[in-house]
Amino acid sequence: MELVCPAGNLPALKKAVDEGADAVYFGFQNATNARQFIGLNFTDKRANEGIEYAQSRGCKVFCAINTYPQPNGWREWTAAVDQAASLGVDALILADMGLLDYAAQTHPDLSRHLSVQGSATSHAALRFYQQQFGIKRAVLPRVLSISQVEDLARQSPVELEVFAFGSLCIMAEGRCYLSSYLTDESPNTRGACSPAKAVRWLETDQGLEARLNGVLIDRFQAGEKAGYPTLCKGRFAVGDETYHALEEPVSLSTLDLLPKLKALGISAVKIEGRQRSPAYVAQVTRVWRQAVDAAGAAEPDSVRMQAWAAQLSQLSEGSLTTLGAYHRKWK
Amino acid sequence: MQLSLGPLLYYWPAEQVDAFYQQAAEWPVEVVHLGETVCSRRRELKLDDWERIGKHLVASGKQVVLSTQALIESEADLKQLRRLLDLAAEQGWQVEANDQSALYYLTEAELPFTTGPSLNIYNLRTLSNLSALGLQRWCLPVELSRETLADLQQGIAEQQLDLETEVFAYGHLPLAWSSRCFTARYHDLPKDRCGFVCQQYAAGLPMRTQESRDVFVLNGIQTLSGACCNLLDQLPLMRRHGVQVVRLSPQAEGMAAVVSQFDRMRSGELPLGQEIPLHAQQDCNGYWFGRPGMDRVNPLMD
Structure with missing residues (x-):
């Protein structure tokens, strides 16, 4: 092997x-x-x-x-x-x-x-x-x-x-277009997922925000470990719950x-x-x-x-x- | 220019599916894609039911295409796929291949086929290869732009490939497939005992950012775009590029009005800029303009 x-x-x-x-x-x-x-x-x-x-x-x-x-x-x-x-x-x-x-x-x-x-x-x-x-x-x-x-x-x-x-990767690779939906690059087209050029970190009253082309991927409170905002590993709201809706980091x-x-x-x-x-x-x-x-x-x-x-x-x-x-x- | 209905992506009760295709039989669409493409656990409709619906559509003058499951994971999935291909062969219906497993069986049997947007066709060499294997019509992958489409159409003409081109022009875009079911995850249920909770969401389960912006729609193992793609005003350009088929993806609400507007637009009865909003929600067209898919580009400003 x-x-x-x-x-x-x-x-x-x-x-x-x-x-x-x-x-x-x-x-x-x-x-x-x-x-x-x-x-x-x-x-x-x-x-x-x-x-x-x-x-x-x-x-x-x-x-x-x-x-x-x-x-x-x-x-x-x-x-x-x-x-x-x-x-x-x-x-x-x-x-x-x-x-x-x-x-x-x-x-x-x-x-x-x-x-x-x-x-x-x-x-x-x-x-x-x-x-x-x-x-x-x-x-x-x-x-x-x-x-x-x-x-x-x-x-x-x-x-x-x-x-x-x-x-x-939690999605079947090669057929995941989530990244190009939020940014202009995907693994298929440019070899990039959630590209760094589209990432912005912002300190706000509600916590440290990680944005991808303006879209809020996650918000971290003091003491929380802030990981890279890969879009499928952020916290989102579904119904009344806010959680890692797709996958944890x-x-x-x-x-x-x-x-x-x-x-x-x-x-x-x-x-x-x-x-x-x-x-x-x-x-x-x-x-x-x-x-x-x-x-x-x-x-x-x-x-x-x-x-x-x-x-x-x-x-x-x-x-x-x-x-x-x-x-x-x-x- | 023809209109097609894409495969139904959501999990609706059998009566709702029946009612939908009863109506569709009367709509001005020429092609109807049938079959479960998302999850093998969705068995509300058996193959016999699809056969019955297909026959009714054919009797109403529609071309029926059976669509294969996009993410094949098991021997049981392959068996179901082969049964679908048998039915297509029996009825003389075309098959839309949505992965390479389907391509394998179709080319083995030397059957002609079409491809859906989840089959990655990004260049002319791929097109000409598949054309040699029996490809009749292909659908532009959702993340590609009008420029890439134009390049490919030019190449098809130059190489004299006998191919029809289809573009996904309306509906929430299918963007990803996983072995995880996100709807079951929301309900804290294991996938293999999911209780078919996705049937509670006829339009999928919206996933929003923490500041309430629609970003994606969860549809079982599939993730759809949060905004609804709408390329109605791009039909004249598609026609100029020689697009033969325009795909409308079934949505739970207002589909008759959507079909009607696209029909009027293709026949030139709907002056540009006069279209009525088709959807209460936010819509998008970014991919078409080579931008992030979620963007809404004003074509007049472009």
Whole structure:
């Protein structure tokens, strides 16, 4: 089972490699990838250096080009595919059917992974992508329960990669347009959800307000921890109640499920967080390296498990983790 | 230019659904999308009921299209999907594919199909690929603008693709799908014992900011836009861009008036600027103008 870690920049990439990632994934400095953050991602030169660093140490490199090009951006996206191919990455992570087709025709020997943004939630959908575009692997959306993942693992025609740790998307990825409804950017169009350029913090008599393009996402009282206003994690009013109507600000952690995922034959576990610091990537990779290695053991080591869970918890949003949709009770 | 009714997104009692399509049979719409696209737990209408409603609509001169569930999560969902495709094949009705699972079965069976707005078609290469697989008509994803539409229409013409284009022009926009049911969450019920509480909300459950601004509408596992999309005054532009079908999404109130206005607008009987407000609530058209979806752009100022 591969451990796939985020590389938002070169220092993070090196940390992930040093701490034992089997693969790292990165994107270019434009809207072609789903983590377009200011100051993040790779130039050609940096990518070259990172790929050299990783591959010479036995670590694979995947390139995420997983947003949806429109006609006026088509050439920028195909250029990113060509660039990744010429840099010698081990696989492309793609979502758009047109771009998958372009990659399959233009670079047939370069592995194609279906991004989580491709929204494949059934073995039939996986078969469609495999037959039409020859995908080798698919990253599953975070909306599936463990029993659904189990069904898929049994019938999937391709390798499966699942999210193990990091931010939790509660909507089926690739088909969530909430961000572009409130701002002019979405993960699909610009690789951004609740973009920082649209965020305003305001101290008011009613508390600290977090607004996204003017829309009040949450209001924090003194002593409350104020998290980034990702729009689906704010407090809203439904009926007479004001609460986290969509989701609490928590992170996903599937540490407890790891032995099960391994037994199901899941090919890779993925750590989310290209936007996080190199220090974060180092810590998370270190813990998960140990956990993945230990997952095959006959006797689970509950003491070590607890220690890992505690370390991960400290690194999580609001210091809270959840099994998310993997666990039925979440729903 | 044709008018279509999109699939019913809300969970209404069977009698209300029947009554709605009885009326729709008399409305000046050419295409009607039928079927449950949101949640597999909604079984108020069985496949037989959809068949009966479809037959009545066909007898009234409508083209019937069966729409597939947007978020497929289980083997049971796939089974239901295959039954829907069987019914379509039996009746010679078209199928609207709303995810790649549907595309898989349709292409395996070499059946022609259409696509709904939740199938991500953002560029010409995707269109030409799907066209080769049997795509007959596609619906522009809700977050795309008139500029992208114009580019795609030009590409379709240049490549001589035999495709009809549809635009979502009226109704609360479907913006997201989750495995979590937000209506059940509001009622503090687990999803698999939800008690079908979404049936209490014929127009969905409004979700507002802490300063009472409508932001989204909760509709079970689906999240809709808080404002109602209304592109009535954009019909002349759509016509110029060669849009063949204009989609109106069923709402609980006032749908007959909505259809009537769109019908008058397409036939040029409704002078621009003369349209009557269709909805008591706030409406939006931002996506069409390349702005945040919630915005209301005054086309005369644009």
